[in-house]
Amino acid sequence: MAFESWGVAGPAVTAAFLASLVEVVEAFTIVLAVATLRGWRPAWLGTVAALAVLALTVALLGPLLDRVPIHALQLVIGIMLLLFGMGWLRKAILRAAGVIPLHDEDAIFASETASIQTEVSGTQSSRDWIAGLAAFKAVLLEGLEVIFIVIAVGARPGLLVPASIGALAACIAVLLIGVIVHRPLSRVPENTLKFGVGVMLSAFGVFWTGEGLGVDWPGQDVALLAFAAAFLATGLVTAAVLRRTYARALSDGARTGSALVSR
Amino acid sequence: MSILKEVVAELLSMFVADARQTVATLLLVAAVAALILALQADPLLGGAILFLGCIVIVIEAAVGETRRRGRRSHGMRL
Numbered sequence: 001m002a003f004e005s006w007g008v009a010g011p012a013v014t015a016a017f018l019a020s021l022v023e024v025v026e027a028f029t030i031v032l033a034v035a036t037l038r039g040w041r042p043a044w045l046g047t048v049a050a051l052a053v054l055a056l057t058v059a060l061l062g063p064l065l066d067r068v069p070i071h072a073l074q075l076v077i078g079i080m081l082l083l084f085g086m087g088w089l090r091k092a093i094l095r096a097a098g099v100i101p102l103h104d105e106d107a108i109f110a111s112e113t114a115s116i117q118t119e120v121s122g123t124q125s126s127r128d129w130i131a132g133l134a135a136f137k138a139v140l141l142e143g144l145e146v147i148f149i150v151i152a153v154g155a156r157p158g159l160l161v162p163a164s165i166g167a168l169a170a171c172i173a174v175l176l177i178g179v180i181v182h183r184p185l186s187r188v189p190e191n192t193l194k195f196g197v198g199v200m201l202s203a204f205g206v207f208w209t210g211e212g213l214g215v216d217w218p219g220q221d222v223a224l225l226a227f228a229a230a231f232l233a234t235g236l237v238t239a240a241v242l243r244r245t246y247a248r249a250l251s252d253g254a255r256t257g258s259a260l261v262s263r
Numbered sequence: 264m265s266i267l268k269e270v271v272a273e274l275l276s277m278f279v280a281d282a283r284q285t286v287a288t289l290l291l292v293a294a295v296a297a298l299i300l301a302l303q304a305d306p307l308l309g310g311a312i313l314f315l316g317c318i319v320i321v322i323e324a325a326v327g328e329t330r331r332r333g334r335r336s337h338g339m340r341l
Contacts, residue, residue: 073272080278081282082288086321093325098334137266141273202321206314209292213299215310227314234318249270249333 009162011224012153015200016166019149020192023142024174030138032178039133046135054143063153077155077210078205080148085201093235094194097242102191146171153204193237203227284324292317 036209065073094100145169154163209225210217217223274281279285299309 076309079289079292082292082317083285085280086284086288086317086324087278090281090284090324090328093321094328097329099329117323121270133266136270141270144270144274145277202317206317210306210310210313213296213306213309214314215299215306215313217310218307230314230318238322239279239324242325246329246333262304 009159010242011200011204011221011228013162013166014158015197015204016150017170018193019197019201020146020167020170021174022190022197023145023149024171025101027138027188028178029176031135034135036130036242038128042128042132043135046132046137047139049132050139050143053140054147057144058147059145061151064187067127071214073212074155074208077152078208078210078212081152081205082209083205084148084152085203086196086206087198089198089202089231089235092191092198093239093242095191096195096235096239097246099246099253109234135158152201152208155208185231199228199231199235202231205217281324281328283327284320287320287323291320313336 031043031047034046069074091100095102150160150163150167152158203224206227207217221228295309295313295316298312299306300302
């Protein structure tokens with residue numbers, strides 16, 4: 001591919017790969033919980049059923065999207081990307097600052113396992129059905145997010161295939177690692193990934209929303225990189241400042257509390 | 264039917280994680296759209312306002328959430 005093509009496709013492939021990685025890891029944790037409790041049959045059946053629904057969704061949505069005028073599509077997708085990307089970035093900043101706890105795949109695996117165990121009563125087949133349904137819901141929900149991300153970052157002629165390749169690569173990577181490791185993928189640096197994805201999706205959101213409103217960004221795809229750099233710097237600085245002030249406020253609050261108690 | 268409700272609720276929560284941030288973002292886009300389309304301002308000016316506005320919204324959303332959690336847990340001031 002020529003450099004210009006990589007300059008265009010690179011961010012789309014990377015954003016789709018990293019965002020899909022996060023979603024597929026979350027789905028894998030639930031599928032693994034189901035497989036651990038009830039065996040791989042209900043886990044696979046639930047997963048395959050969800051993938052079939054997702055394939056149908058793509059088959060129906062794809063041709064419909066082609067009919068929407070490009071500016072309107074860019075505007076709608078841009079706004080959705082702003083809401084989604086900036087939401088992820090906000091949460092990633094708060095996790096990095098220690099204000100909210102990090103996402104813990106081991107804890108989610110344990111709680112999902114406990115939840116499936118308490119729900120199952122009755123015959124073997126009804127237990128398998130309930131467990132398979134849990135796998136179906138998880139794969140369907142995370143899969144819908146992946147589809148949205150692929151469509152959103154690929155919302156320009158020639159970018160849908162690279163974005164899809166990025167998402168597919170993430171699915172295969174997680175599947176291979178998961179099958180080998182056979183444990184929740186808790187070592188995946190999820191908040192770092194979400195930080196990066198939040199930055200990229202927010203940058204894409206500003207880019208597409210602007211294009212949808214008729215803005216001719218100077219430097220085109222260079223502007224995209226500039227937006228990403230600005231969101232990254234903003235996120236890192238905000239997280240660093242909040243980490244310091246929140247930690248100081250917590251220790252001040254604890255000192256005040258013990259002073260009140262000791263009176 | 265409950266699966267459908269869960270799927271719809273989950274999809275909505277993707278885009279409306281924080282109500283304040285969502286409203287601020289939508290208002291910003293509406294304001295920029297009005298500036299460019301209705302008032303015929305230079306689109307690049309509108310683009311700059313959109314970009315800078317988003318940066319401000321992200322900062323405010325993170326700082327605001329930190330303040331609220333701080334007040335809830337220890338009544339502390341940030």
